Amino acid sequence: xxxxxxxxxxxxxxxxxxxxxxxxxxxxxxxxxxxxxxxxxxxxxxxxxxxxxxxxxxxxxxxxxxxxxxxxxxxxxxxxxxxxxxxxxxxxxxxxxxxxxxxxxxxxxxxxxxxxxxxxxxxxxxxxxxxxxxxxxxxxxxxxxxxxxxxxxxxxxxxxxxxxxxxxxxxxxxxxxxxxxxxxxxxxxxxxxxxxxxxxxxxxxxxxxxxxxxxxxxxxxxxxxxxxxxxxxxxxxxxxxxxxxxxxxxxxxxxxxxxxxxxxxxxxxxxxxxxxxxxxxxxxxxxxxxxxxxxxxxxxxxxxxxxxxxxxxxxxxxxxxxxxxxxxxxxxxxxxxxxxxx
Amino acid sequence: xxxxxxxxxxxxxxxxxxxxxxxxxxxxxxxxxxxxxxxxxxxxxxxxxxxxxxxxxxxxxxxxxxxxxxxxxxxxxxxxxxxxxxxxxxxxxxxxxxxxxxxxxxxxxxxxxxxxxxxxxxxxxxxxxxxxxxxxxxxxxxxxxxxxxxxxxxxxxxxxxxxxxxxxxxxxxxxxxxxxxxxxxxxxxxxxxxxxxxxxxxxxxxxxxxxxxxxxxxxxxxxxxxxxxxxxxxxxxxxxxxxxxxxxxxxxxxxxxxxxxxxxxxxxxxxxxxxxxxxxxxxxxxxxxxxxxxxxxxxxxxxxxxxxxxxxxxxxxxxxxxxxxxxxxxxxxxxxxxxxxxxxxxxxxxxxxxxxxxxxxxxxxxxxxxxxxxxxxxxxxxxxxxxxxxxxxxxxxxxxxxxxxxxxxxxxxxxxxxxxxxxxxxxxxxxxxxxxxxxxxxxxxxxxxxxxxxxxxxxxxxxxxxxxxxxxxxxxxxxxxxxxxxxxxxxxxxxxxxxxxxxxxxxxxxxxxxxxxxxxxxxxxxxxxxxxxxxxxxxxxxxxxxxxxxxxxxxxxxxxxxxxxxxxxxxxxxxxxxxxxxxxxxxxxxxxxxxxx
Numbered sequence: 001x002x003x004x005x006x007x008x009x010x011x012x013x014x015x016x017x018x019x020x021x022x023x024x025x026x027x028x029x030x031x032x033x034x035x036x037x038x039x040x041x042x043x044x045x046x047x048x049x050x051x052x053x054x055x056x057x058x059x060x061x062x063x064x065x066x067x068x069x070x071x072x073x074x075x076x077x078x079x080x081x082x083x084x085x086x087x088x089x090x091x092x093x094x095x096x097x098x099x100x101x102x103x104x105x106x107x108x109x110x111x112x113x114x115x116x117x118x119x120x121x122x123x124x125x126x127x128x129x130x131x132x133x134x135x136x137x138x139x140x141x142x143x144x145x146x147x148x149x150x151x152x153x154x155x156x157x158x159x160x161x162x163x164x165x166x167x168x169x170x171x172x173x174x175x176x177x178x179x180x181x182x183x184x185x186x187x188x189x190x191x192x193x194x195x196x197x198x199x200x201x202x203x204x205x206x207x208x209x210x211x212x213x214x215x216x217x218x219x220x221x222x223x224x225x226x227x228x229x230x231x232x233x234x235x236x237x238x239x240x241x242x243x244x245x246x247x248x249x250x251x252x253x254x255x256x257x258x259x260x261x262x263x264x265x266x267x268x269x270x271x272x273x274x275x276x277x278x279x280x281x282x283x284x285x286x287x288x289x290x291x292x293x294x295x296x297x298x299x300x301x302x303x304x305x306x307x308x309x310x311x312x313x314x315x316x317x318x319x320x321x322x323x324x325x326x327x328x329x330x331x332x333x334x335x336x337x338x339x340x341x342x
Numbered sequence: 343x344x345x346x347x348x349x350x351x352x353x354x355x356x357x358x359x360x361x362x363x364x365x366x367x368x369x370x371x372x373x374x375x376x377x378x379x380x381x382x383x384x385x386x387x388x389x390x391x392x393x394x395x396x397x398x399x400x401x402x403x404x405x406x407x408x409x410x411x412x413x414x415x416x417x418x419x420x421x422x423x424x425x426x427x428x429x430x431x432x433x434x435x436x437x438x439x440x441x442x443x444x445x446x447x448x449x450x451x452x453x454x455x456x457x458x459x460x461x462x463x464x465x466x467x468x469x470x471x472x473x474x475x476x477x478x479x480x481x482x483x484x485x486x487x488x489x490x491x492x493x494x495x496x497x498x499x500x501x502x503x504x505x506x507x508x509x510x511x512x513x514x515x516x517x518x519x520x521x522x523x524x525x526x527x528x529x530x531x532x533x534x535x536x537x538x539x540x541x542x543x544x545x546x547x548x549x550x551x552x553x554x555x556x557x558x559x560x561x562x563x564x565x566x567x568x569x570x571x572x573x574x575x576x577x578x579x580x581x582x583x584x585x586x587x588x589x590x591x592x593x594x595x596x597x598x599x600x601x602x603x604x605x606x607x608x609x610x611x612x613x614x615x616x617x618x619x620x621x622x623x624x625x626x627x628x629x630x631x632x633x634x635x636x637x638x639x640x641x642x643x644x645x646x647x648x649x650x651x652x653x654x655x656x657x658x659x660x661x662x663x664x665x666x667x668x669x670x671x672x673x674x675x676x677x678x679x680x681x682x683x684x685x686x687x688x689x690x691x692x693x694x695x696x697x698x699x700x701x702x703x704x705x706x707x708x709x710x711x712x713x714x715x716x717x718x719x720x721x722x723x724x725x726x727x728x729x730x731x732x733x734x735x736x737x738x739x740x741x742x743x744x745x746x747x748x749x750x751x752x753x754x755x756x757x758x759x760x761x762x763x764x765x766x767x768x769x770x771x772x773x774x775x776x777x778x779x780x781x782x783x784x785x786x787x788x789x790x791x792x793x794x795x796x797x798x799x800x801x802x803x804x805x806x807x808x809x810x811x812x813x814x815x816x817x818x819x820x821x822x823x824x825x826x827x828x829x830x831x832x833x834x835x836x837x838x839x840x841x842x843x844x845x846x847x848x849x850x851x852x853x854x855x856x857x858x859x860x861x862x863x864x865x866x867x868x869x870x871x872x873x874x875x876x877x878x879x880x881x882x883x884x885x886x887x888x889x890x891x892x893x894x895x896x897x898x899x900x901x902x903x904x905x906x907x908x909x910x911x912x913x914x915x916x917x918x919x920x921x922x923x924x925x926x927x928x929x930x931x932x933x934x935x936x937x938x939x
Contacts, residue, residue: 033817037824039427039522045859047542048523049824055521090428091420091624092521092607102625157655165659172665173656175626179412179647179666183623291651293626301417301625304785306816 002334009330013323017316021080024315025066028308035089035306056089069312085316086309090301095313098298103317104189105176106287106294110279112192112211113218118272121223125230126261129238130253140231144224152282156217156289163213170213173290177206214290218282222275229271233264266336273329277322409937410645411667411919413930414657418628418650422611422619423603424582425520435581436648436929437628441498442584442613445475445489445508446575448841450923458691459923459934463841464747465572465883474503474585474614482881485535485570491561496635498618501589505557507614510588512565513551514601516541521603524582531840531848532578533571570879572886576840581927587612616641616933626650630932641933642921654788658914661686667916670930673788677912678732687917690734690910691924694743694838697726697735697793699904700822700831704864707778708830712770714901718756719763720804721797723906730793731909738905741851741897748843750891752898763804776807781821782832784812794832822862834909841926843890847874851893851902865902 039052053059057068069086071079078084085095128137163170176191177183183191184198192211195203237243237260246256284296295314302310419437421428428434448461449471462469472478475489495503512534515525518541529537535554542548554566567574577583590612594605606612610619616638617630628648632641649666651657657669658676664685680688701708701717708714727735738744739751780798782790794810801808808830813821821828838846847870852858856871870893877889897903911928923934 031817033814034820034824035816037820037822038430038816040823045539047539048527051518051542052522088427089521090431092423092427092604093624098624101623157653160656160659165663168663172660172663173653174412174414174649174651174660174665179627179649180410288652289656291649291653291656293623293650297625297652304815 002331005334006327006331009327013327016323017319020319021070021312021316022066024312025069026062028306028311029062031306033306035308038305039089069309080316085313088302088310089307090305090310095309098310099295099313099317101189102293102295102298105191105292106280106283106296108190108192109211109214109286109292109294110218110276110283113215113222114276114279116215117219117222117226120219121226122230124223125227126234126257128227128231129234129260129264130257132235137231140227144228151285152217152221153285153289155220156214156286159213159217160289171210173213175291175293176210177203178210181206210290214286214292217286217289218279221282222279225275226272229268230264233268234260237263266333270329270333273325277325280318280321409643410647411643411916411935411937412647412649412665413932414649414651414660414666414669416650416652416654416657416671418624418626418648419622420624421607423520423606424524424584425515425518425522425526425601426603426607427521428607429522429524429582432928435927438581438584438611439615439925439927439929440617440630440646440932441611441615441619442581442586443495443615444473444580444584445578446470446478447473447579454691456689456691457920457922458689459921460691461923461925463576463745463926465575465842467575470575470579474508482570485567487565487567487574488558489563489565491563492637493561495614495637497587497590497612497614498633499587499590499612501587501612503585503587503614504560505563506560507585507588508563509551509555509557510591511583511585512555514586514591515583516551517549517601518542519549519601519603528577528580528582531845532574533567533569534574535566535568538568570881572878572880573840573842573845576842576845579841580839581929584611584613584615587614616931617646620645632933636933638933642936643932646932661914661916664916667919668930668935669914672912672914674731674734674909675788677734677914680914685917686914687919688912688914689922690912692736692908693745693911693924693928694841694926695834695909695911695928696738696743696837697730697832697834697906697909698738698836699797699906700828700833700863701901701904702827702829702863703866705827705829707770707772710770710772711900712766713772714904715756716763716766716770716772716804717801717806718901718904719759719766720800720806721756721904721906722758722800724758726793726796727907729796730789731907734912735907735909738908741894741903741905742838742843742846744908746838746841746843746846748887748890750843750887750894752891752895754895754898756901756904760800760804767805772805774805774807776809778806778808778830779811780808780830780832781811781813781818781828783815783818783835785815786834787812790832790834797832823860826862826864828862837926837928839927843894844874844877844886847890847893848878851897863902865900867896867900867902869896870902 036049036053036056036058039056040048057065067073068077069079071081071084074082083096087093088095088098091098124136124140128140131137160173164172171178181203184194184200184203187194187197191207192204195207243256243260246259280295283294284299287294287296288300295317298310299314302314415433417431417433419428419434420431421434422437422441423429424438448463448469451460451462453459472492474492474495476492477490479488491503491505491508497503512529515523515529516537518526526537526541536552540548556564558564591602591606594609595602616633616636618633620629620631622628627650630646632644634640651660654672654676657666658672658679660666661669662683662685677688680686699717701714703709723737727733727737739755740749742749780794782794798808798810822831836850838849848857849859850861851865851870852861852874853866853871854861856874873889873893877886880886880889911924913922915922918937919935920938921934921936923931925931
């Protein structure tokens with residue numbers, strides 16, 4: 001029963017992925033610019049233009065370009081079906097290998113930020129719900145308004161100004177390590193893990209030192225909705241019959257809080273998963289502010305340079321990641337609540 | 343449980359972050375300032391005259407801390423193949439020129455009053471110094487240049503430079519096998535025989551190098567032109583004809599990629615230049631070490647970290663906090679904010695950076711010369727210099743950079759005169775309908791946005807209402823270079839890297855029918871085309887300059903472009919650094935720099 005459910009969800013995810021692939025392929029070709037112009041620059045004679053256009057494959061009919069991208073002509077070049085995302089038109093590197101390089105950098109940033117935000121926000125949300133209109137609840141309400149009033153990059157720039165430039169508590173926003181530090185051998189792409197695997201505790205510490213400000217920027221933004229979500233769910237559960245019954249039975253407050261949290265957390269889990277996927281988008285600007293060369297910066301560069309293969313690769317990756325997270329959530333939800341499987 | 347875990351994690355983060363606070367936990371030499379020669383010996387001699395170890399990674403003298411600096415830019419090289427897809431990106435060119443070596447280059451011409459080194463631009467032999475070519479001669483009868491190549495030059499791979507490397511470089515350029523054939527383009531501009539559009543014909547052998555570039559012996563090469571052309575030596579200085587290390591390139595060739603474009607673009611660009619590539623993490627960091635065997639002597643600075651920091655405000659903060667020693671491409675406001683800062687020097691040069699207004703000759707109302715002249719008189723140039731560039735610019739009084747050979751200041755000038763502008767509009771019968779769009783590159787909003795707003799206001803004062811139209815860089819480039827349908831635009835990114843008024847004329851003002859390369863405003867002038875056809879093969883410099891003066895007079899009268907300002911190219915750097923030289927591609931040659939002095 002559960003496996004059938006997973007199979008069905010997997011099939012839907014694949015169809016969604018295909019739909020987005022096709023949409024992105026055609027939409028970027030509707031953009032009002034010609035990537036060949038960027039390539040030829042001041043050397044834009046007709047002959048050179050034609051040669052450059054052919055080198056990008058843009059002289060082919062669009063449907064044939066689609067067929068090549070999807071991998072229907074494997075004898076000519078690999079495509080999606082062969083696990084090949086093509087080559088970047090800016091760097092000429094395989095897009096897949098570029099994404100493999102950049103994605104763990106973003107994943108490390110958002111995962112740490114997500115964990116920290118969750119650890120901070122859930123207890124605050126619980127306390128706010130258990131003591132509505134109390135000091136913490138009012139402070140949280142104010143914070144929610146304050147944090148959500150400005151975008152991530154604005155907070156990032158403010159944090160750089162205050163914590164690096166004025167106070168000197170944070171390092172210069174020059175990336176994941178000091179420029180002169182030798183990075184550890186790449187294994188996972190997560191600097192914190194690779195430095196430990198390499199036995200470089202100094203680099204591990206330095207990586208954390210460079211991460212804390214971008215992480216706090218994301219945490220500031222992310223914590224607001226998590227607190228609000230936990231608080232609302234808790235309040236709803238606190239008003240439910242079984243909690244009223246527990247109270248009337250004289251159970252201790254701590255026990256009631258635990259019951260409430262358990263009941264409130266199941267729906268919150270789905271929203272937390274969505275937030276995790278959503279953070280990929282939020283990380284784009286934070287990466288830009290802190291010079292972290294992850295998938296966010298890669299996507300900005302690809303879009304500005306009209307690098308079609310790279311744009312397609314980034315969108316596919318983000319989509320696949322989000323669908324993967326949703327799939328896991330659906331499965332967990334199905335395990336927790338068998339009614340969902342029907 | 344949750345509370346305990348949270349407390350532990352926060353405590354751990356704080357303790358670890360505090361540990362990493364401000365100390366140098368990694369490298370004793372990697373302090374925040376320049377890291378060379380702290381013991382007083384600042385000559386940066388890295389032992390080039392000592393026995394060669396062949397190891398490019400360790401170039402320091404025994405006992406002396408290696409000199410290392412960090413340079414921050416908005417990007418790092420995306421590729422290192424000048425015939426590849428990223429050759430148009432300025433930071434890619436920076437990578438190329440620091441790894442590769444040209445045959446000849448301009449001689450030094452002292453420094454300007456800010457201490458920036460200048461070059462001796464011109465066409466005669468005296469303007470050039472031999473690099474990989476030790477000497478050269480030209481036979482006008484056969485249009486053939488003979489280059490005597492330098493012996494004993496060793497590249498980063500350990501290979502020795504010979505005539506084969508030169509022949510390989512030109513053969514690769516003629517193959518037009520890369521995504522954007524810059525090498526062919528420059529050879530074509532220099533009138534090297536056989537480097538014409540016939541290479542795109544698809545005919546067998548059309549892309550094969552013939553006897554136009556031949557090896558006479560291991561250290562002699564002959565290059566034949568199809569016509570005499572003054573641009574030959576200037577073109578050889580440009581990044582797109584740097585000499586490849588043939589052995590390394592061929593060792594990395596494949597059947598599908600016989601000219602090693604993938605290798606040159608993604609792995610290394612092997613040559614005989616002053617620096618060798620150490621590590622290259624695309625979109626993040628590009629690290630080079632000094633070539634200990636460099637024939638001009640190993641560079642003073644042993645190791646350079648070229649780091650991508652996209653936000654200019656972060657580059658500004660990093661140079662102020664001494665986390666970097668040199669930063670590029672700050673906004674004019676940010677450079678201005680460094681005035682009076684004792685820990686940062688700001689150097690600049692009025693080189694070839696400029697700002698002009700692009701009016702399309704085929705799109706009304708700018709097909710009318712009176713309208714173009716009216717716009718020219720409506721602009722408050724002094725205000726743009728003050729508001730847009732904080733005084734670091736001068737009014738541009740010509741159509742080519744004033745620092746270039748052949749520049750001529752025409753008597754026809756357009757000063758800020760709104761009454762005259764209104765009169766010209768009346769004479770032209772201009773009827774304003776508010777439909778004109780003033781386009782500019784959206785990514786340059788912080789610099790061009792205020793200037794565009796000022797121009798919008800100036801024009802509204804005389805009765806021309808324009809809408810601002812910021813466009814993404816790629817879209818702007820497409821419309822400017824290929825479609826050529828930008829009606830009215832603000833442009834600060836055109837600079838002829840061939841240092842000559844004649845090259846600028848060919849690039850921007852000769853009509854497409856007459857062989858013009860990038861005539862973005864669709865300007866057509868029989869006078870200019872005719873004068874250019876006379877000057878291109880003119881051997882006498884005085885006559886050539888006279889023809890160029892007539893060209894520039896015509897361009898000014900026609901308002902082919904509306905020149906606005908020549909702005910300074912600027913850098914912010916540590917006072918410990920010296921030796922900065924301005925090069926016309928605006929890429930710093932890191933080998934020019936020294937620590938101390």
